[in-house]
Amino acid sequence: xxxxxxxxxxxxxxxxxxxxxxxxxxxxxxxxxxxxxxxxxxxxxxxxxxxxxxxxxxxxxxxxxxxxxxxxxxxxxxxxxxxxxxxxxxxxxxxxxxxxxxxxxxxxxxxxxxxxxxxxxxxxxxxxxxxxxxxxxxxxxxxxxxxxxxxxxxxxxxxxxxxxxxxxxxxxxxxxxxxxxxxxxxxxxxxxxxxxxxxxxxxxxxxxxxxxxxxxxxxxx
Numbered sequence: 001x002x003x004x005x006x007x008x009x010x011x012x013x014x015x016x017x018x019x020x021x022x023x024x025x026x027x028x029x030x031x032x033x034x035x036x037x038x039x040x041x042x043x044x045x046x047x048x049x050x051x052x053x054x055x056x057x058x059x060x061x062x063x064x065x066x067x068x069x070x071x072x073x074x075x076x077x078x079x080x081x082x083x084x085x086x087x088x089x090x091x092x093x094x095x096x097x098x099x100x101x102x103x104x105x106x107x108x109x110x111x112x113x114x115x116x117x118x119x120x121x122x123x124x125x126x127x128x129x130x131x132x133x134x135x136x137x138x139x140x141x142x143x144x145x146x147x148x149x150x151x152x153x154x155x156x157x158x159x160x161x162x163x164x165x166x167x168x169x170x171x172x173x174x175x176x177x178x179x180x181x182x183x184x185x186x187x188x189x190x191x192x193x194x195x196x197x198x199x200x201x202x203x204x205x206x207x208x209x210x211x212x213x214x215x216x217x218x219x220x221x
Contacts, residue, residue, distance in 0.1 A: 038085040046085040049164035050188035053219035067169040079108035091131035102177045106166040120149035127158040138176035162216025
């Protein structure tokens with residue numbers, strides 16, 4: 001390599017280094033602002049999948065990058081912010097090890113789920129307040145189902161809701177998951193309500209948790 005070529009390459013690398021420093025400072029600023037938002041929530045739920053969905057959709061619309069690449073980057077940022085706000089207790093069935101990559105994609109590599117014997121135990125822990133989120137197989141992909149156990153927790157004093165799915169942007173490399181919480185999901189721009197009635201699931205566009213047999217709401221790109 002000629003001296004002039006090496007000099008040009010060094011200049012480009014310095015530009016990259018400067019951009020890396022700028023990106024790092026901006027991420028730190030974002031986390032600091034997010035901490036102020038979290039402090040203003042008080043005892044409200046910190047996990048806001050509707051808000052996350054709106055952020056990801058806006059970013060994807062404004063960028064030429066692949067949506068899945070955007071989600072991969074921002075999931076790490078949002079997961080870091082969530083872990084700073086509170087210790088997120090995630091519970092899943094020990095039978096669902098195929099969902100671990102999906103869980104790590106959504107919540108980062110530092111989160112270790114509480115493992116239970118089956119879906120009924122996972123939902124029971126959630127309903128009792130012993131966990132913040134339950135990670136279950138997507139209703140289109142679950143082999144043995146969680147619908148029966150879920151119906152045990154539809155009373156107001158023990159209600160659990162579907163609040164999101166993962167991943168957000170479609171990919172064949174991750175097993176789809178359903179996320180359940182004791183808190184109602186916050187609305188987003190493109191919500192879909194999941195209904196369980198007469199032995200089957202149906203999806204109704206929009207936020208309709210007042211409907212009979214509503215399992216909950218998830219967000220779409």
